[in-house]
Amino acid sequence: MKSKIMNLTDAVREIPDGAEIAFGGFAITRSPIAFFNELIRQGKKDLIVYQDVVCMGTDMLVGSGAVKRLSYGGGSLDRFGRVERINDAYEKGTIDAREFSGLSIAYRFLAGSLGIPFIPTKILLGTAMIENLQKKNDDSLMISSSPFDDGEKLVLLKSLQPDYAVIHAPYADEKGNVMIDGPVWDLEMGKAAKKLYVTVDQIVSNEFVKSHPEKVTIPNIYVHGIIEVPYGAYPTAVYKMYDYDGDMLTKYAKCNKKQEEFDEFLKYYVLGTKDHDEFLEKCGGVKMLSKIKADPVYGYSKNWGDADEQH
Amino acid sequence: MNSTDFTTNELMAVTASRMLEDGQNIVVGLGLPQVATLLAKNSHAPNLNIIYEIGVVNPESVDTGVGIADPRLWYRSEYFTSFVGSLGSVLHRGLVDVGFLGGLQIDKFGNINSTGIYEKDRFRHINGSGGAADIASYSKKVFAIAKHQNRKIVELVDFITTVGYLKGGTSREDTGLPKCKDIRIITNLCVMNFNNEAREMQVESIHPGVTREQIKENTGFDIKFDMDVKITDLPDEKEIYLLRNVIDPKKIYI
Incomplete structure (x- = not known):
C-alpha cells in the first residue's frame, strides 16, 4: 500500500x-x-x-x-x-x-471539483461585491445572458x-x-x-x-x-474530538486588534515555538487539552470552554 | 397580556415568530432571528425546517453556541451537509421560504449592509457576507431584525452586501435577480414592509406605546406610514413562557 x-x-x-x-x-x-x-x-x-x-x-x-x-x-x-x-x-x-x-466561492470550487468551466447563477447580482470585483478586473466572474434565449441575466463563476x-x-x-x-x-x-x-x-x-x-x-x-498532528486545529474546535479553547480565542481576539500586539502574540506562540507540540505546551499542554476533550455524545466539552461560562 | 409584562426583545421575537408559517424552510443566523424561529417551531409551526449555512439542518441545541461554527449549535441535528448542500441544493434550488437576516444598516429599499461602515474618511470593514448575500438573493421572503436608530435605518446603505429591492420599483427584477415576494423589517419600534409600487419602506404596525414621532426621529430618512397602520399585536402568555423557560432560559438574547 x-x-x-x-x-x-x-x-x-x-x-x-x-x-x-x-x-x-x-x-x-x-x-x-x-x-x-x-x-x-x-x-x-x-x-x-x-x-x-x-x-x-x-x-x-x-x-x-x-x-x-x-x-x-x-x-x-x-x-x-x-x-x-x-x-x-x-x-x-x-x-x-x-x-x-x-456560496460564490464554494461554487467556484464546485465547478473545479466537477471539471466544468463555470457555473451560471444569479448570486452577487446587484451587490457592491460584484461592483468592486469588476473595478479590479477580477477575471473569476462575468455578467452574461443565458445561451438558451430565455432572456435570463446570469453571473458566470469561473471554475477554480x-x-x-x-x-x-x-x-x-x-x-x-x-x-x-x-x-x-x-x-x-x-x-x-x-x-x-x-x-x-x-x-x-x-x-x-x-x-x-x-x-x-x-x-x-x-x-x-x-x-x-494531534490537536492540529487547536485552539479551534474539531467536532467530536475537542472543543475550542475559549480562553485562547479570547486572548487572540484581543491581540489581533493592533499589529504590534499581534506581532507579540505571533513572536511568543508561533515564531517562538519550533513545532505544534511546543505551541500546545505554551498554550497549557496536556492539562489544558484534557479540559477541552469532546464528550462523545455532544461532540464538544460539557465541562469547560462553554460559552455560557465565559460571558 | 399587559404591555408592561414583556420586554421589547420579547415583543420583537414574538412578532417575527408569528410571521413564520408551519412547514416552511428557513435559513437563519444566530441571535434574535434564531430565537424567533425556535419560538415558532415550539408553538404554531412544529414542522419548520431550520437550516444553517454551514451545512446543519434541524439541530436541537441544549447549550448556547458562540456562532454557527460552534458544535454546540449542531447537537441533535437531522442532517449534516456542505455549504453547497445547504446554500446550493436547498437555497439556490429555490426551496427556501424565508431567509432571516441581521445587519449593520438597512436602507429605504430593503438592501442590507453587513460588510462595513464609512467612518470619516475610511471604510471600516466588519464582517462581510458569509452566506447572507446568497440568502437575500434566493429566499422567497426575507425578514430582518434590527435596532431602530437613524444611523441603522438609512436612506442608502454604505455597502450593498445583500440585495433588497435595490433602487425600488422593478430595479431588482431588471438586474436579473429572482423575485422577492416580501421583505419585513422588525425593529424595537415597529414592523415595516415594502408592499407598494415604489418598493419603498413603510411602517406596517407600531409597537404598543411607541409614537409616530419616535419612529420618524429614529429613521435616517422621511419614513412613510401605511394607510391603515396598525398597533402590533401583543404576545400571549404561552409565547412569553416559552421564550423565558424553553427557548432562551439563560437570557442570552432576550
Whole structure:
C-alpha cells in the first residue's frame, strides 16, 4: 500500500512563495492551525489565498504578512471577535482583498471539483461585491445572458482548481481516505485542489475505513498528503474530538486588534515555538487539552470552554 | 397580556415568530432571528425546517453556541451537509421560504449592509457576507431584525452586501435577480414592509406605546406610514413562557 503520510515541515516546504492556496476551516472550527503556523514559521510570502468563509488561521497568516491576495466570502471569529488583521489589511490596502459571498466561492470550487468551466447563477447580482470585483478586473466572474434565449441575466463563476489546499480532519488512513464528522463545508474545495494536504488528529487503519466506508468524506483519489498532528486545529474546535479553547480565542481576539500586539502574540506562540507540540505546551499542554476533550455524545466539552461560562 | 409584562426583545421575537408559517424552510443566523424561529417551531409551526449555512439542518441545541461554527449549535441535528448542500441544493434550488437576516444598516429599499461602515474618511470593514448575500438573493421572503436608530435605518446603505429591492420599483427584477415576494423589517419600534409600487419602506404596525414621532426621529430618512397602520399585536402568555423557560432560559438574547 502506497502511504501518503508526510511530516508537517516537509509538506509546508512544498508550498512555494507566491503559491495559490485554499483553506478549509470556518471561524473557530477545523481551522488547520498547525499548518498555518508552519507556513508562518517558514516565512512564506505573496500567497494567493482562497476561502469560502475565513477562519482564525487565515487572520494569522494575513497578519504575518504572508498574503498578497485574498479572495473570500467574509468571516469572523464568531462572538469572540473579528478577523481584525484581515479587516485592517483590507482597509489599508496592504493585501489585495477580493470579497465574494460564501456560496460564490464554494461554487467556484464546485465547478473545479466537477471539471466544468463555470457555473451560471444569479448570486452577487446587484451587490457592491460584484461592483468592486469588476473595478479590479477580477477575471473569476462575468455578467452574461443565458445561451438558451430565455432572456435570463446570469453571473458566470469561473471554475477554480487551486494548486494547493489544506483541510483539517479528525481521521484519515495512510492511503489518504479522510473522515470528517459534522458539517463538511470544505468538501468541494478539497476535491477541486490539485494538491490537497490534510492534517489529521489521528491516523487510523485502512481496516477501520473498510468497516465504515460511508464515513469517508474525501476519498484518497483527491489527497496528496496526510499529516498527523494531534490537536492540529487547536485552539479551534474539531467536532467530536475537542472543543475550542475559549480562553485562547479570547486572548487572540484581543491581540489581533493592533499589529504590534499581534506581532507579540505571533513572536511568543508561533515564531517562538519550533513545532505544534511546543505551541500546545505554551498554550497549557496536556492539562489544558484534557479540559477541552469532546464528550462523545455532544461532540464538544460539557465541562469547560462553554460559552455560557465565559460571558 | 399587559404591555408592561414583556420586554421589547420579547415583543420583537414574538412578532417575527408569528410571521413564520408551519412547514416552511428557513435559513437563519444566530441571535434574535434564531430565537424567533425556535419560538415558532415550539408553538404554531412544529414542522419548520431550520437550516444553517454551514451545512446543519434541524439541530436541537441544549447549550448556547458562540456562532454557527460552534458544535454546540449542531447537537441533535437531522442532517449534516456542505455549504453547497445547504446554500446550493436547498437555497439556490429555490426551496427556501424565508431567509432571516441581521445587519449593520438597512436602507429605504430593503438592501442590507453587513460588510462595513464609512467612518470619516475610511471604510471600516466588519464582517462581510458569509452566506447572507446568497440568502437575500434566493429566499422567497426575507425578514430582518434590527435596532431602530437613524444611523441603522438609512436612506442608502454604505455597502450593498445583500440585495433588497435595490433602487425600488422593478430595479431588482431588471438586474436579473429572482423575485422577492416580501421583505419585513422588525425593529424595537415597529414592523415595516415594502408592499407598494415604489418598493419603498413603510411602517406596517407600531409597537404598543411607541409614537409616530419616535419612529420618524429614529429613521435616517422621511419614513412613510401605511394607510391603515396598525398597533402590533401583543404576545400571549404561552409565547412569553416559552421564550423565558424553553427557548432562551439563560437570557442570552432576550
